[in-house]
Amino acid sequence: MAAMVICMASAKGGSGKTVLTATFAAFLVTLGKRVLMIDTDAATNGLTLMFLKETMMQSDTALSQRRTASGIFDDLSKTASPEIVKTSTGAHLLPATYQFKNTELIPVGQFEASLQRVLQVLKDDYDYIFLDAQAGADSVAHIAMSQNYSNQVVIVSEYDPLSAAGVERLKGLFREDLTYVRTWILLNKMLPDFVQSFSDFMEVAKYASPIPWDADVVRAYARRRLALDLERGNEFTLAVVQTLRSILGDEIGADLDSWLSSRTAALREPIQTQYEDAERGLESLIREQALNSLRARARRLRLQLAVILTLILVSGGAVYVVRRFGFFGQDLGGKIWPLTPILVPLGYAIYRIAILVTGDSIDREVEEYRFSRQREVLQDRLKKLEALKSADAAALLRNKDSILRSPRDGKVIR
Amino acid sequence: MRWPFGKTYSQRCPDGSIKTVYRNIDDAFPLFIPGWQGDVTAGAGASAAAAGLGDVKAEVKGAYASKVQAVVFAIDELTQTVMINFRSVYLAFATDPCANSDFLRREIEKLVAEQQRIARLRIQAKALIELARAQPDQTVEILKMFKELAGGIGGSVAREAVAIEIVEARQLADKWTGQ
Numbered sequence: 086m087a088a089m090v091i092c093m094a095s096a097k098g099g100s101g102k103t104v105l106t107a108t109f110a111a112f113l114v115t116l117g118k119r120v121l122m123i124d125t126d127a128a129t130n131g132l133t134l135m136f137l138k139e140t141m142m143q144s145d146t147a148l149s150q151r152r153t154a155s156g157i158f159d160d161l162s163k164t165a166s167p168e169i170v171k172t173s174t175g176a177h178l179l180p181a182t183y184q185f186k187n188t189e190l191i192p193v194g195q196f197e198a199s200l201q202r203v204l205q206v207l208k209d210d211y212d213y214i215f216l217d218a219q220a221g222a223d224s225v226a227h228i229a230m231s232q233n234y235s236n237q238v239v240i241v242s243e244y245d246p247l248s249a250a251g252v253e254r255l256k257g258l259f260r261e262d263l264t265y266v267r268t269w270i271l272l273n274k275m276l277p278d279f280v281q282s283f284s285d286f287m288e289v290a291k292y293a294s295p296i297p298w299d300a301d302v303v304r305a306y307a308r309r310r311l312a313l314d315l316e317r318g319n320e321f322t323l324a325v326v327q328t329l330r331s332i333l334g335d336e337i338g339a340d341l342d343s344w345l346s347s348r349t350a351a352l353r354e355p356i357q358t359q360y361e362d363a364e365r366g367l368e369s370l371i372r373e374q375a376l377n378s379l380r381a382r383a384r385r386l387r388l389q390l391a392v393i394l395t396l397i398l399v400s401g402g403a404v405y406v407v408r409r410f411g412f413f414g415q416d417l418g419g420k421i422w423p424l425t426p427i428l429v430p431l432g433y434a435i436y437r438i439a440i441l442v443t444g445d446s447i448d449r450e451v452e453e454y455r456f457s458r459q460r461e462v463l464q465d466r467l468k469k470l471e472a473l474k475s476a477d478a479a480a481l482l483r484n485k486d487s488i489l490r491s492p493r494d495g496k497v498i499r
Numbered sequence: 500m501r502w503p504f505g506k507t508y509s510q511r512c513p514d515g516s517i518k519t520v521y522r523n524i525d526d527a528f529p530l531f532i533p534g535w536q537g538d539v540t541a542g543a544g545a546s547a548a549a550a551g552l553g554d555v556k557a558e559v560k561g562a563y564a565s566k567v568q569a570v571v572f573a574i575d576e577l578t579q580t581v582m583i584n585f586r587s588v589y590l591a592f593a594t595d596p597c598a599n600s601d602f603l604r605r606e607i608e609k610l611v612a613e614q615q616r617i618a619r620l621r622i623q624a625k626a627l628i629e630l631a632r633a634q635p636d637q638t639v640e641i642l643k644m645f646k647e648l649a650g651g652i653g654g655s656v657a658r659e660a661v662a663i664e665i666v667e668a669r670q671l672a673d674k675w676t677g678q
Contacts (some may be wrong), residue, residue, distance in 0.1 A: 136673050162625045185676045308650045309668065318610045349612045350605035358605075365602055366584070367592035373583070376590070455576075457585055 088121070088211040089336070090204065092235035095242060098220040098448025101273040102241040102349065103131035105296070106217045108311050111174035112325055115315055116340045118212040121169070123203065124181040124247030125158055125229045126219045127188040127196070133180035135309070136172050142184040143170045154183040158191045162198035167207065177211070179203060193224045200234055222258050231262050239293065239332060240270045244275045265291060269332055274298045277472035294327040294478040297469055320469040324476070325357070326352075333479035356477070360470040367463040374456040381449050385440075392436045504588075512597035520593050527589055541565040566645055566659065570624055573656045585610055616651075623648045659666050 093106045103126070110120040124132035132142055133156070147154035147168050154168035155161050158181050170178040181188050200216075218229035230238050240246045240255060240263075247378070252270060255261045272283075272295035280297055299321045305312035312321045330341060345353050354362070506526050510518050588610070592603040626645040628646045630637060642663055649660035 134672070137668075137675060141671070141675060302626070304653065304657060304661075308657065308664050310650065317616065350608045354605060362602055362605060365591055365599070366588060366606065368589040370583070372594075373587040373590050375675070455579060455583055459580060493573075 086212075087208045088119075088214045089333075090208075090214045090216065090235040091332075092216040092218050092229045092238045094218040094226060094230050094238055094240050094255070095220045096127075096222075096240065096248060096255045100220070100241045100243050100248070102220070102308055103129075103135060103217055104270070104302070104311070105241055106215045107131065107135060107172075107176070108313055108325055110176035110213070110330060111311055111313055112315075112322075112329065113213055114175035116337060116344050118143040118337075118340075119178040119210065120213045120215070121179065121207060121211045122172075122176055122215045122217060123179045123200075125157060125200065125216045125225065126181065126192065127158060127194075127225045128180040128219050130188060130393065132178060132217045133182065133390070135313075136170060136178055136180070139170050139172050140178070140180045140183065140260045140387075143168060147183075156180040156182040156184045157199050158186075158188040158196060159184075159201060160195055160199065162195065162202050167203050174293070179207075185483055193228070197228050200228065204234060222255055227259060227262070230259055232257055232277075236267065238263060238333070239271050240268065241271050241273050242297070244272045269293045271295065271332075273329065275472075277468045280472035280476045283476050283478075285415075292478060293331045294324070294473075296321070296324045296328060297476065299324075299469065314470060315352075316349070318349060320466065320473065322350065322352065323356060323470075323473055327473060327477055356470060356473050360467065360474060363463060363467045363470055367460070367467060370456065370460055370463060374453075374460070375406055376450065377456070388439055389436060392432055392439060396432045396435070510596050513599075514597075516597075516600075518600055520596050521589075522587055524589050524593070535541045561646075563635065563641060565617035566649075567624075567628055567631055567649065569626065569659075570645070570648055570652065571655050573654060574617065574620050576654075577613075577652065578618070581610055581613055581617065620651055623651070627676055 091109075093102050095102045101115060106122055110122050113120045122132055124130060144154045152168070155166070156168070158178050161167055161490070166315075167179050167182065170180060172178050204214070216229045216235055219226040229235060240252055241250050256268070269291050271293045275283075275295045275297050277297050280295055283292070283295060297320070299312065301319060302312040302321055312319070313325065314322050326345070327340065347353075351359070506523070507519050507521050510520060510534075512518060524615045584606075588603060588606040592599045623644070627641070627648055631641055632643060646663045649656040650664075
């Protein structure tokens with residue numbers, strides 16, 4: 086079966102399109118799909134830079150085998166074959182170019198001929214081919230978005246007025262290519278608070294479940310990694326699952342369900358259950374923190390009592406010994422009582438020393454810090470999960486359908 | 500049945516199942532978290548020994564000592580966080596064993612996955628300590644290992660990994676562009 090070609094486009098730079106392309110590709114590979122990414126971004130060569138090490142290694146390998154490695158912006162229209170890079174994620178990549186050059190100077194006609202040939206040659210070898218298009222509306226981006234080369238277009242956009250206007254501009258410019266049926270709008274880096282109003286969008290265009298903003302993605306990207314966590318799961322991975330389900334739907338539904346069933350609870354369980362668990366976990370953590378504080382207070386009280394009791398016993402014993410054996414003369418017994426106020430500061434000093442020796446106060450501070458940090462983590466997780474719940478495009482569409490379904494025959498009214 | 504001095508007690512649920520609950524949460528620890536010694540307040544003395552990694556200061560000297568110590572401290576912190584999580588999850592279960600048994604099962608599954616990750620990180624840290632101790636001149640290898648490990652741990656230790664990654668990316672790009 087020929088591959089489905091998905092063009093990842095954006096109205097302006099910085100929307101996170103390249104990272105999402107690599108993420109989707111990596112995820113589909115874990116589902117057992119054969120995935121190719123083609124870097125069609127002449128301006129930044131984003132995917133090529135993301136996998137530069139592997140690209141350079143592939144170039145060296147080709148050179149050692151007396152081949153000239155060619156990327157999509159090299160002249161692939163005639164005889165040269167595309168040189169494919171196997172990335173660490175398992176997805177394949179056709180870079181923009183292997184030899185450093187300004188790819189923006191490549192004639193558009195040459196790029197189009199190369200793309201046409203590459204898709205002809207490789208379409209049967211893959212299940213999905215992602216075209217990472219150039220941001221904006223120039224000719225190279227238009228070719229990648231065109232119906233002649235891609236089956237679906239996902240316009241990745243941030244959630245702000247400028248980006249929203251940019252998306253409309255793009256749709257206006259390429260009206261014939263960006264039809265409702267084949268065009269998705271994917272809101273990326275959306276703040277969890279804003280996701281709450283996501284259902285409003287469903288009325289006006291075909292929106293995929295958005296990807297909420299997540300600091301883990303930035304952290305992972307800073308380390309040249311994808312934020313996907315396929316073992317322990319995280320909110321970003323859950324969001325990607327949800328987004329791909331809304332874009333590819335039945336295409337991957339069964340594979341996705343079977344893959345999820347083999348994963349840990351953090352991925353397998355529905356978002357609603359995850360949300361309830363996180364809520365219960367937070368409540369319990371707060372209770373445990375309060376209990377812990379009580380335990381610490383009880384510990385301190387026990388220590389204070391022990392010190393007081395020890396002082397009473399020691400001083401009582403000392404007075405007894407002095408009087409019993411008549412040390413310092415017989416009349417000392419009467420003079421010893423005015424010295425008793427010394428016992429109070431002495432007792433306090435012993436108590437402070439005992440606390441220092443047992444390390445109780447430092448331990449408590451460290452533990453309090455851990456509790457607070459864990460509380461923040463859980464609160465953040467709750468917020469993200471709540472956003473994911475509101476962002477389930479498939480569920481929203483189902484609800485929309487149920488609203489618009491005729492009560493008489495159950496047919497959807499459109 | 501609730502025996503007054505028993506470590507555990509059982510509760511019969513409406514669905515007919517019987518749930519066993521530990522009275523003292525610390526007693527439940529060894530069942531789920533191997534290597535747990537039952538003292539969650541050992542934080543201030545967070546050390547390589549606590550993380551099962553020996554004495555870093557004595558073993559690694561010089562340029563890498565602080566890096567390795569940061570890694571070891573971070574691994575210990577991860578372990579302590581798992582403990583705190585387990586305590587609170589078990590508390591929820593003990594409060595209502597019938598309603599929260601599924602919750603306990605799911606959370607234990609997550610905690611076990613996290614525990615396995617920590618175990619892997621611990622092995623990597625041991626390898627890093629060994630390499631830094633035995634062959635301190637293997638800078639490239641040590642930094643590579645540190646980068647992987649710090650990246651896997653995340654948090655503040657990852658900052659150093661990011662800095663290394665940026666330097667490497669710049670060098671790679673320079674090589675590509677022929678500078």
